[in-house]
Amino acid sequence: MDENVVTVLFEGGLEARRARQGGWWLRSARGANRVGTPQEIQERFGTCAVALGHAFPWGEPWALLCPGSLDDVLHVEHLVGSFLGAPGCAPRARWDTGYAVGAVLYHCIGLARAYAAVGRDFYVTTAPRLRRNGSVGVQSREVCNKAAYELDALLGAARRTYESFGRLLRTAFEGGPNRGSNYKATVRALRENGRLPARLTQRLDCSWNTIGVQVKGYRDWVAHYEYLQHVSPSPLIEMTLLRDDVWSVSMFLPDDPQTRSPQKATFGQRRDALSWGVSVAVELLDVAKAIADAVPKPDA
Numbered sequence: 001m002d003e004n005v006v007t008v009l010f011e012g013g014l015e016a017r018r019a020r021q022g023g024w025w026l027r028s029a030r031g032a033n034r035v036g037t038p039q040e041i042q043e044r045f046g047t048c049a050v051a052l053g054h055a056f057p058w059g060e061p062w063a064l065l066c067p068g069s070l071d072d073v074l075h076v077e078h079l080v081g082s083f084l085g086a087p088g089c090a091p092r093a094r095w096d097t098g099y100a101v102g103a104v105l106y107h108c109i110g111l112a113r114a115y116a117a118v119g120r121d122f123y124v125t126t127a128p129r130l131r132r133n134g135s136v137g138v139q140s141r142e143v144c145n146k147a148a149y150e151l152d153a154l155l156g157a158a159r160r161t162y163e164s165f166g167r168l169l170r171t172a173f174e175g176g177p178n179r180g181s182n183y184k185a186t187v188r189a190l191r192e193n194g195r196l197p198a199r200l201t202q203r204l205d206c207s208w209n210t211i212g213v214q215v216k217g218y219r220d221w222v223a224h225y226e227y228l229q230h231v232s233p234s235p236l237i238e239m240t241l242l243r244d245d246v247w248s249v250s251m252f253l254p255d256d257p258q259t260r261s262p263q264k265a266t267f268g269q270r271r272d273a274l275s276w277g278v279s280v281a282v283e284l285l286d287v288a289k290a291i292a293d294a295v296p297k298p299d300a
Contacts, residue, residue: 007053008038008070011275012240012248013115016041027120029127029245038070045242050278051112062109067278074105074285100164101288103157108281111150111274115249118143122239127247138237147237147251151273154280155219161284162212165204165291169196172295184208200294203287211283214276217257249274 008016008024016024016038025032026041035041038049048067066072121143126136138144166186173195187204190196196204238250251273254265 002054004054004056005052006055008041008049009051009053009112009116010041010045010047010049011067011272011278012045012047012242012250013112013119013274014041014045014047014246014248015116015119026246027123029123029247033244033246042070045246045248047248048275050274051109062113064105064109064112064278064281066282067275074281094168097161097164097168097288097291100157100161101284104154104161104281104284107150107154107157108277111147111154111277114147114150115251115274117146118237118249119239119247122247122249126239127245135238135240138239141236144236144251147249147273151251151277152222154277155215155222158215158280158284159219161288162208162215165287168291169204172291183212197294200290203290207283207287211280214257215280218253221254221257221260 006018010016014026016026016035017032019025019034024035024038024041026035035044042048049065049070050067051065052063052070052073054061054063064074066074118138121140122138125140126138162183166183169186169190173190187196187201187208191201236251238252239247240250241247250270252267253271253273253276255267255269255271256265259265
């Protein structure tokens with residue numbers, strides 16, 4: 001691992017920091033425990049690293065990871081450049097896509113940092129007084145909102161990313177103006193007139209059916225019906241003791257985002273917001289790359 005990496009955030013809000021003398025410290029109810037490498041933390045606590053914090057003179061920039069990897073960093077910097085060779089791809093559309101995907105990664109990192117902040121607060125205020133195993137709810141609405149605010153922002157950014165894909169597809173494959181951002185309508189129209197490659201069409205349909213529908217459902221719920229923290233079972237966030245006084249953070253999403261009634265919402269699947277958010281970020285970046293690979297180039 002790069003020696004400039006000084007912080008690793010994991011699913012469940014676990015936070016490991018590099019010690020100046022070498023090695024890593026993992027925050028726990030007892031303060032900080034000396035542990036092995038981040039890879040060993042993953043194996044010991046059954047979790048996955050999701051974000052890296054780097055130490056530079058100008059601050060501590062963060063990077064999002066592919067789940068389970070400590071080296072595969074998700075980059076958006078080169079995404080916009082992938083579209084530069086396409087003559088029909090409007091500059092506004094490609095920059096909008098780069099901005100939208102970048103916002104998803106940014107807010108996903110923000111959610112991971114919020115989880116870690118919830119864990120830190122729990123260790124200071126609650127964990128020292130606990131004398132039992134199992135799970136306990138976080139009662140403080142102020143603490144819960146740290147994660148809820150980032151989740152709201154992530155949902156909005158993910159929804160806008162699909163709309164940016166719609167504009168990008170229309171300008172790249174139809175040569176039309178930068179309008180008509182509806183993702184589903186654009187894919188359907190380009191499929192019907194034979195403008196989209198078959199493989200890309202399948203990839204776009206799969207993305208919407210597996211991830212896009214959930215993104216739209218959760219975002220619409222927040223925007224038009226009810227905040228998720230008012231729908232989730234009370235309390236919103238659950239802390240679970242793993243081992244060695246280390247607790248994990250969980251914020252669960254409703255099983256079916258199409259269920260508009262808070263009274264009918266179920267949480268049996270225990271879909272954690274951070275784990276789900278990372279999968280959304282990975283999916284959207286992958287779809288953007290698939291579009292970039294399929295965009296007609298001048299020599300095509």
